[in-house]
Amino acid sequence: MSQGNATAAPLRPTDLRSLRDAVLDTAGTVGIAGAGTAAGWAGRLAPVDAVLDTTGLAGVITHNPADMTVAVRAGTRLRDLQDELAPHGQHVAFDAARVTDGATVGGLIATADAGPAALVHGSLRDLVIGVTFVLADGTVARSGGHVIKNVAGYDLAKLLHGSYGTLGVLAEVVLRLHPRPERTATLVIPCSLEEAAAHTATALGGPHEPTAIEWTSDGVLLVRIEGTAGALDARLERLRAALGAGEVADADPWERHAELVRGEPDLATLRIGVRPSRLPGVLADLPTRTVTAGLGTGVATVTLPPDAVAAAHARVHAAGGVSVLRSRPEGATAPAWGPPPSALPVLRAVKAELDPQGRFGPGRFDPWM
Amino acid sequence: MTIDSRVVRAFEAALAPEDVISDPVRCRAYECDGLTGYRVAPELVLLPRDAEQVAAAVRVCHEHGVPFVARGAGTGLSGGAVPVADGVVISLARLKRVLEVDPVDRRAIVEPGVTNLEITAAAAPHGLYYAPDPSSQQVCTIGGNVAENSGGAHCLKYGFTTNHVLSCEVVLPDGSLVTLGSDTGEQAGPDLRGLFLGSEGTLGITTKVTVRLLRTPETVRTLLADFPSVAAAGDVVSDIVAAGIVPAAVEMMDTLAIEAAEEAVHAGYTVGVPAALVVELDGPAEECDEQFEQVKQICDRHGCTRLHIAGSPEERAAIWRGRKAAFAAVGRISPDYFVQDGVVPRTRLAEVLDRIAAMGEAAGLRVANVFHAGDGNLHPLVLYNAAAGETERAEKLSGEIAELCVELGGSLSGEHGIGADKACSMPKMFGVDDLEVMRRVRSAWDPRGLCNPGKVLPTPRLCGERPGKYRPHPLEEAGVIERL
Numbered sequence: 077m078s079q080g081n082a083t084a085a086p087l088r089p090t091d092l093r094s095l096r097d098a099v100l101d102t103a104g105t106v107g108i109a110g111a112g113t114a115a116g117w118a119g120r121l122a123p124v125d126a127v128l129d130t131t132g133l134a135g136v137i138t139h140n141p142a143d144m145t146v147a148v149r150a151g152t153r154l155r156d157l158q159d160e161l162a163p164h165g166q167h168v169a170f171d172a173a174r175v176t177d178g179a180t181v182g183g184l185i186a187t188a189d190a191g192p193a194a195l196v197h198g199s200l201r202d203l204v205i206g207v208t209f210v211l212a213d214g215t216v217a218r219s220g221g222h223v224i225k226n227v228a229g230y231d232l233a234k235l236l237h238g239s240y241g242t243l244g245v246l247a248e249v250v251l252r253l254h255p256r257p258e259r260t261a262t263l264v265i266p267c268s269l270e271e272a273a274a275h276t277a278t279a280l281g282g283p284h285e286p287t288a289i290e291w292t293s294d295g296v297l298l299v300r301i302e303g304t305a306g307a308l309d310a311r312l313e314r315l316r317a318a319l320g321a322g323e324v325a326d327a328d329p330w331e332r333h334a335e336l337v338r339g340e341p342d343l344a345t346l347r348i349g350v351r352p353s354r355l356p357g358v359l360a361d362l363p364t365r366t367v368t369a370g371l372g373t374g375v376a377t378v379t380l381p382p383d384a385v386a387a388a389h390a391r392v393h394a395a396g397g398v399s400v401l402r403s404r405p406e407g408a409t410a411p412a413w414g415p416p417p418s419a420l421p422v423l424r425a426v427k428a429e430l431d432p433q434g435r436f437g438p439g440r441f442d443p444w445m
Numbered sequence: 446m447t448i449d450s451r452v453v454r455a456f457e458a459a460l461a462p463e464d465v466i467s468d469p470v471r472c473r474a475y476e477c478d479g480l481t482g483y484r485v486a487p488e489l490v491l492l493p494r495d496a497e498q499v500a501a502a503v504r505v506c507h508e509h510g511v512p513f514v515a516r517g518a519g520t521g522l523s524g525g526a527v528p529v530a531d532g533v534v535i536s537l538a539r540l541k542r543v544l545e546v547d548p549v550d551r552r553a554i555v556e557p558g559v560t561n562l563e564i565t566a567a568a569a570p571h572g573l574y575y576a577p578d579p580s581s582q583q584v585c586t587i588g589g590n591v592a593e594n595s596g597g598a599h600c601l602k603y604g605f606t607t608n609h610v611l612s613c614e615v616v617l618p619d620g621s622l623v624t625l626g627s628d629t630g631e632q633a634g635p636d637l638r639g640l641f642l643g644s645e646g647t648l649g650i651t652t653k654v655t656v657r658l659l660r661t662p663e664t665v666r667t668l669l670a671d672f673p674s675v676a677a678a679g680d681v682v683s684d685i686v687a688a689g690i691v692p693a694a695v696e697m698m699d700t701l702a703i704e705a706a707e708e709a710v711h712a713g714y715t716v717g718v719p720a721a722l723v724v725e726l727d728g729p730a731e732e733c734d735e736q737f738e739q740v741k742q743i744c745d746r747h748g749c750t751r752l753h754i755a756g757s758p759e760e761r762a763a764i765w766r767g768r769k770a771a772f773a774a775v776g777r778i779s780p781d782y783f784v785q786d787g788v789v790p791r792t793r794l795a796e797v798l799d800r801i802a803a804m805g806e807a808a809g810l811r812v813a814n815v816f817h818a819g820d821g822n823l824h825p826l827v828l829y830n831a832a833a834g835e836t837e838r839a840e841k842l843s844g845e846i847a848e849l850c851v852e853l854g855g856s857l858s859g860e861h862g863i864g865a866d867k868a869c870s871m872p873k874m875f876g877v878d879d880l881e882v883m884r885r886v887r888s889a890w891d892p893r894g895l896c897n898p899g900k901v902l903p904t905p906r907l908c909g910e911r912p913g914k915y916r917p918h919p920l921e922e923a924g925v926i927e928r929l
Contacts, residue, residue, distance in 0.1 A: 085517065141823070142683055143790045165689055188632050201636050202608050217882035218875065223788045224601070225859035227594045227643050228867075228874055229901065230883045231607075234639025238632050255689030281572075283663030283729050307731035314729075349631025353549050374550075374629040387632040398633040417617075419623040419637050425889035426635070430882075431501070 079390045084406035086127040092208065092247050093131060098216040099245065102126040105438050107224065108241035110183030113174040117187055117402045118240050119412040133247060136160055144253045145222055147203065150182030150246035152245035156330055157181065162256065169197035169254040171288075173334035182246035188238035190287030192300070192333070195372045197254070200237060206250030207233040212435040216247070224252045235426065242437035243430050260287075261312055262329050263322035265297040269369065271355050272297040275319050276352075276371035286372075292336055293367040294321060294327050297322075336368045343379040345406045346388055350374050350397030355410070358395050362388050382408035389414035416444040447531045452509045453561035456491060456533075459501035466490040475534045478519040478526040479581075480866055480870045482840075487514070487528035491535045496614060496622065496652035502535055503650065504620030510894045515650045517557065517589035520581045522784055523864025525592065525645045525900055532895075537588050540652060543567045551612060551658045557588025557651050561595075564656060573658040576603040579860065580769050591651050593862045594643030598694040598768070599725075601819035603659070607642040610868040614653035615641060618891040622652070640886070645862050646897040648890040663726035665693070665762045670744045671718040671751040675699060676795045678720040682818045683792070684743045685724070690736050692819060696723040699798070701778070701813035702771045702826065712767030715751055722818065723768050725761075771815045772826065779811070779828035781836070783843040786861035787850030791821040797853055801825055801846055808842045810835065822859035823850070848873045863901045871901075871906035 089095040099106070104125030107134065109115065111131060134150035140146070141164045148157055154168065154175045161167050171191035172184060172322055179189070181200075190199035197203065206220030209232070219232035236244055265275060272291035279286050279299055288300040299322070301311050316322050339345035350358055352374035359367055359376060362386050369376040374397070379390060382404050392399040393414045401412040405417060417423070424445050427434075446453075456465045465471060467489050476484040506513045512532035519526055528534050541558035553564055560872035561582035564575040578597035579585055585595070590606045591613060603609075612626030626638030627667045641648050672678040678697055685692060698714075698721050699704065707714045714721055724740055726733050744752055755761035775782050789797045798814060805812040805827075816823040825846050829839035829871065847857050847867060851874045857867050871880060884902055888894070899907055 078468055140790065140792070142686060142792045144686065145790075188636070190630060194630055198604075198608055199630055201632075201639050202604065202630075211882065215878050215882060217879045219879065219883070221854075221856050221874070223821055223855050223859075225596060225605075225788045225817070225822045226856040227596075227605075227860060227862055228857045229863065229871065229879075231594075231639060231643055232882065232886065234607075234642075235886065237636045237639065239635040243635065255691065258689070280551070280660065283660075285662075285729055302733050303729070303732045306735045307729065310731040310790040311729055313562060347631065349626045349627060349629035351550050356919075373631075375631045396628055398627045398629075398631055400633055413633060417624070417634060417637075419625055421621070422617065422623065422637060422890060424632060425892075426886060429885045429889040444634070 084126060086129040086420070088129040088132040088367060090132040095245060095247050096210050096214050096216055098128060099210050099212065106439060108245050110151065110180035110259065111178045113177045113179040114183060114187045114189070114402070116404065118400055119440045119442040121437065124438065128245060130180060130245065137248060139164070141166060143223070145224065145238055145250060146253055147206070147222065147248060147250045148181055150249050151180050153178045154184060158277040161253065165256050166205060166253040167256045168251050169193055170203060171199060173337035176334065180246050181249050185237050185249065186239055186241050190279070190375065192290050192330070192370060194375065195289060195370065196287050201234055203251050204233045204237070204249055204250050205285060207236060207246060208248035209236060209244040209246050211244050212431040212433065220250065227375050240437055242427065242440050244436070257307040259308045260300065260302045261308060262325045263299045263312065263316060263319070264325045264329055265299070265319060265322040266295055267297050268295065269359065273356050275372055278318050279315065279374055282318050284311060285317070289370065289372045291369045291371055292333055294332065298333065333368055336366050339379045339403050342405050344382040344385050344408070344410050345377060345379050345402040346385060346399055347402050348376045348378065348392050348397060348399045350392060350395045354395045354397070358391060358397070361391050377402070382410040385410035412442065413444060419445060446488060447622065448511060449509070450515055452505065452511060453489065455505045455509070456489065456502060459505055460493055460498050461683070464492040464494070466492065469471060473667070474858045475519070475536070476519040476528060478524060480522055480524040480527070480864070483524045483527050483865060485530055487534045488531060489533040491533055492537050492539055493535065494539050496540070496616070496839050499535065499537070499540070499652050500620050500622050503616050503618065506533065506895055507893060510893065510895065514897050515588070515592070515646045516867045517586035518560070518584045520585045521589060521593065521864065522786065522861040523858065523866040524550055525862050525864035525897070526727055528866050529898055535650065537586065537650070548573060549784065552655055552659055554653060554655045555587055556653060557591070558586050561585050561590055562585060568658045572661050574661050575656055576659050577606050577610055577848040578694055579916060580772070587654050588651050590645045591642055591654055592644065593860070594824070596860045598696055598817060601695065601817065602691050602693045609657045610638065610642060611655045612638060612650045613641065613655065615649040615651050617649045617898040618893065619810050645864060645901050647842070647887060647901055649896065664730040664733040665727045665761065666733055667723065667725045667764055668740070669714065669753045669764045670722045670724070670749045672720045673720065673748050673750060675720045677747045678722045679795045679818065681722060681743050681747045684746070685740060688739055688743070690726070690739065693727040693733035694723065694725040695817070695819035696768050697721070697818040698771060699814040699817050701811060702815045705774040705778045705813060706767045706771045708777050710766050710770040712763045712770070713753065714767050718750065746837050759776065768815070772824070774814050774827045775828060780830045780832065782829065783827040783839055785823070785825045785827060785843045785846050786858050787824065787847045787855060788859040789824050789850050789853045791819045792820055793821065793853050794818065795822065797849065800849055803831060804842060804845060808838050809840055810839055817859070820859070822856060844870065865900055868899070868901055868903050871903050
């Protein structure tokens with residue numbers, strides 16, 4: 077785990093109080109660590125004085141199945157949470173690849189990660205309804221609540237989403253839940269990226285309501301349908317007829333998809349988001365080795381040589397999109413971010429307000445701030 | 446006029462002289478929003494025609510320390526658009542163009558003055574629609590929806606404004622123009638867009654909104670069911686949830702609400718029945734039909750006394766007409782009323798309704814209830830007669846209901862926002878540190894404190910040092926507003 081050269085052993089609080097105390101009792105800069113599944117994402121963490129390991133903050137606080145909400149400690153691995161929810165027929169409608177690797181709820185929020193199901197369910201910013209977090213000065217604050225419908229106060233969870241541990245430490249998270257689908261099936265269509273784009277238009281232009289549409293550089297389009305057991309076969313047939321192609325997968329094709337998303341040690345991994353219709357054009361211009369492309373979402377994960385990353389950021393930016401580096405080979409340098417957002421002054425002002433001494437996550441948003 | 450004439454000329458140069466309104470008679474039209482009891486006359490009303498003029502107007506405010514309040518259609522129910530004394534109103538009414546509808550990427554780009562329903566109308570030719578559907582959607586603007594993070598009857602399944610806005614162009618309180626969000630759900634850095642959404646006009650003014658459009662569902666099935674009690678209707682909703690069904694909408698009305706609505710629009714509701722449920726499912730035909738059968742059976746299991754299934758789009762429209770008429774309709778059974786907005790965990794709905802009934806009895810006032818049964822968002826309608834001197838009692842009851850929701854683990858507001866109306870109740874829901882952090886974040890966006898000040902967060906001036914039980918509205922106590 078590349079967490080810089082902290083001088084002491086990681087702090088590993090096990091509850092909110094000891095988390096706050098850990099923040100207060102340590103001086104200097106702090107790197108916030110989860111399960112380590114995304115430690116190398118975004119800007120490299122600068123050398124820090126202390127590492128705060130959040131994996132001790134684990135466990136469900138309350139699960140209200142009838143209200144479809146769950147409150148959980150931020151260091152809980154999402155896959156463990158899903159296992160606890162499953163017997164109640166519920167889940168967090170979120171399928172990022174690294175969930176199976178043990179990523180924590182807090183880490184998934186901090187990195188703004190998302191999986192193919194974002195086509196219908198969005199990312200965690202759409203699923204988090206309340207947070208408790210600790211600021212660099214030890215202040216403990218809450219926003220949101222325990223109900224899905226809530227507009228009271230500022231939604232500070234959104235600020236922490238994608239903040240890479242630079243604004244605060246997540247301690248507790250309240251999530252809205254969905255029923256687990258009775259059945260799931262995926263159509264697999266061998267095709268090129270261009271053909272996949274046409275199939276996507278067909279799938280989205282009809283009544284099929286797919287949960288995920290992803291093309292991979294294995295040369296296949298995966299279209300996932302979820303829902304009631306009684307209706308699924310009919311829906312699959314209708315979709316297959318509309319596409320004029322596709323076989324229902326026997327094994328789980330999404331494991332291979334996750335493998336591609338994880339990348340490889342000798343390549344850089346870049347996450348891209350552009351208007352869906354522009355995605356194929358952008359991908360065609362990048363020297364990608366592997367690709368997973370959400371043709372309905374416009375979100376793709378690609379691997380490419382580290383020296384191609386800078387140009388890739390520029391190409392994505394030219395298409396009006398955003399990009400962030402997820403990994404770089406050992407010893408290689410590559411820019412983590414493209415050009416900064418126009419709202420950078422506000423970002424800096426919020427950082428200055430919540431972490432005036434720049435304690436948390438130094439380097440994560442280099443060179444922006 | 447407390448605004449210096451130099452400043453007035455600066456506004457006139459930024460816009461055009463005829464777009465800067467100082468005539469007190471014309472300004473009065475902007476002195477309140479949907480919460481008509483709270484009125485403050487603004488010094489000036491500005492009517493910019495485009496984003497650059499909005500930015501220029503805000504720059505003048507910033508330079509000269511003039512507080513400003515943005516205004517859409519003025520339909521808000523929490524006083525969020527009530528002007529600030531000695532300040533200006535910046536109306537977004539003239540920014541009302543639909544700039545683009547993209548059926549391929551399923552999105553639309555609109556100016557903030559476009560109404561919610563206009564977006565759906567513009568998308569309809571492509572078989573698309575804009576999902577969040579507040580009941581005021583014919584008149585409320587998308588800019589206002591962004592400010593409030595508006596919901597509507599279909600938000601249990603489809604989410605709120607924040608789930609359907611990809612990005613917005615925003616004029617920050619210093620007059621600079623930035624874009625928040627991106628073309629997709631993927632983001633680079635903290636979700637400033639998500640923070641801005643629902644910030645009730647206190648962090649800036651949106652001048653352009655990019656929204657997601659959804660494909661109109663293949664099948665919609667709607668039923669109206671009568672029940673012998675609110676508890677029975679609540680049990681139906683519990684069973685629907687337990688069955689793993691997420692309805693597109695589940696609405697409940699009690700006897701009083703039904704009586705009022707039926708008298709107003711004759712939509713075919715059963716007058717006198719204790720509770721009625723509207724349940725709507727949508728989706729692919731096979732799935733929709735299968736789940737609809739399950740819902741019917743669940744209704745039967747809980748003693749449904751009448752089940753009316755919409756057999757045509759007209760019948761469906763009639764059912765919704767009845768539900769949507771409820772607020773205005775209570776005006777027929779009561780001279781005056783307050784619309785309240787609160788949320789409780791769905792499982793505590795029956796409990797909160799019992800408590801509200803008891804509180805109403807104790808106060809000697811009737812309360813009609815309409816609510817989004819699927820997500821626990823209540824809209825108690827506190828009925829009173831101002832002429833009989835019942836206003837203060839009604840207001841007290843209304844405020845206590847909102848705070849009761851917090852006591853039961855819910856929220857002060859599900860849709861209407863905190864605005865001016867509930868700012869002083871915020872300490873009931875959030876701790877001192879919570880509110881302080883919110884204030885710090887706000888000050889990062891608005892260091893000079895000019896952007897819709899006095900809204901959302903309690904201030905010592907308006908709320909006193911230790912807000913306790915109900916007392917007269919702080920704006921009234923401060924002599925800032927008059928009660929009509």
